[in-house]
Amino acid sequence: MCFLCDLKSASASESAARPSHVWSSRRAFMLAGAAAAASTSLPATAQVDVGKASSLRKLVPAEELEAAASQQYVQVMQEAQGKQVLLPTSHPQVQRLQAIARRIIPHTPAWNPRAREWKWAVNLIQSDQINAFCMPGGKIAFYTGILDKLQLNDDETAMIMGHEMAHALREHARERVAKSGATNLGLRLGAQLLGLGDLGDLAAGMGAQLLTLKFSREDESEADLVGLELAARAAYLPRASVSLWRKMSQAGGGAGIGFLSTHPSGPNRIRQLEANLPKVQGLYEAAKRS
Numbered sequence: 001m002c003f004l005c006d007l008k009s010a011s012a013s014e015s016a017a018r019p020s021h022v023w024s025s026r027r028a029f030m031l032a033g034a035a036a037a038a039s040t041s042l043p044a045t046a047q048v049d050v051g052k053a054s055s056l057r058k059l060v061p062a063e064e065l066e067a068a069a070s071q072q073y074v075q076v077m078q079e080a081q082g083k084q085v086l087l088p089t090s091h092p093q094v095q096r097l098q099a100i101a102r103r104i105i106p107h108t109p110a111w112n113p114r115a116r117e118w119k120w121a122v123n124l125i126q127s128d129q130i131n132a133f134c135m136p137g138g139k140i141a142f143y144t145g146i147l148d149k150l151q152l153n154d155d156e157t158a159m160i161m162g163h164e165m166a167h168a169l170r171e172h173a174r175e176r177v178a179k180s181g182a183t184n185l186g187l188r189l190g191a192q193l194l195g196l197g198d199l200g201d202l203a204a205g206m207g208a209q210l211l212t213l214k215f216s217r218e219d220e221s222e223a224d225l226v227g228l229e230l231a232a233r234a235a236y237l238p239r240a241s242v243s244l245w246r247k248m249s250q251a252g253g254g255a256g257i258g259f260l261s262t263h264p265s266g267p268n269r270i271r272q273l274e275a276n277l278p279k280v281q282g283l284y285e286a287a288k289r290s
Helices: 025-038 055-059 062-082 092-107 144-148 154-169 172-180 182-193 200-210 217-233 240-251 258-262 267-289
Strands: 120-125 132-135 139-143
Touching: 055 172, 062 120, 062 132, 062 139, 062 172, 062 200, 092 120, 092 139, 092 154, 092 217, 132 154, 139 144, 139 154, 154 172, 154 217, 154 240, 172 217, 217 240, 217 267, 240 267
Parallel strands: 120 139
Antiparallel strands: 132 139
16 A cells, blocks of 8 residues: 555656755755745735745755755655555545645745655544644644544635645744754754755754754744645635634643644634634635636
């Protein structure tokens, strides 16, 4: 059974062979700068306002972080497969998630041009955890607990997927890694640019951080709004974002929930979503007609 399910946007061109894990100093510098510049502006057609992305992310080469994320994702999926909790692609819930992803993915490059080259993947892990994530480079995983315990319909599921995709598109992990290890990272990157070593150990270190990162409230707010717009453009009901977070708030009243440990919920979050529903309602209606 293949445990990675690559999902390519219909409009995306086939990417070239993956670059070598070890970069030349000049290429590393140029790609890091170009990727940072490409992700700092909002799409011209954006209906939600989340401001410019942080320039701190340029301290971390985008391709290095995506390579580290890919390695970490493969490791997690292999472990799940070994424990026989990775659901096969033939499972109805896996097919459901893939169908939702296929509708949203074509709208992602507007928020980050690198998304055209990402090898999107969607997997489902059998677990009671109420959790989901999207790692840099478009590596998505859901846990069955979030679908089953919250009884999510397709619109609500699309809001979670859009939210998680938004974290990757806005490169929040890249920013968090830069902030958490800027000094050490700067030394390693400087050594690479001077030809004194490679970034293999850096990639391994970054990969280990990616599943434990906690995003700031500003990151969460951005992901809510960008995810809302992505889902609306894919013809998923915007108001489902409100019903989703109401369910999440109710579920959070009991024992600790993994998703809520990194995705704080509350009245302010719901109010922000409600305030932005009119901005994306027209996108949803246009998508439904097309």
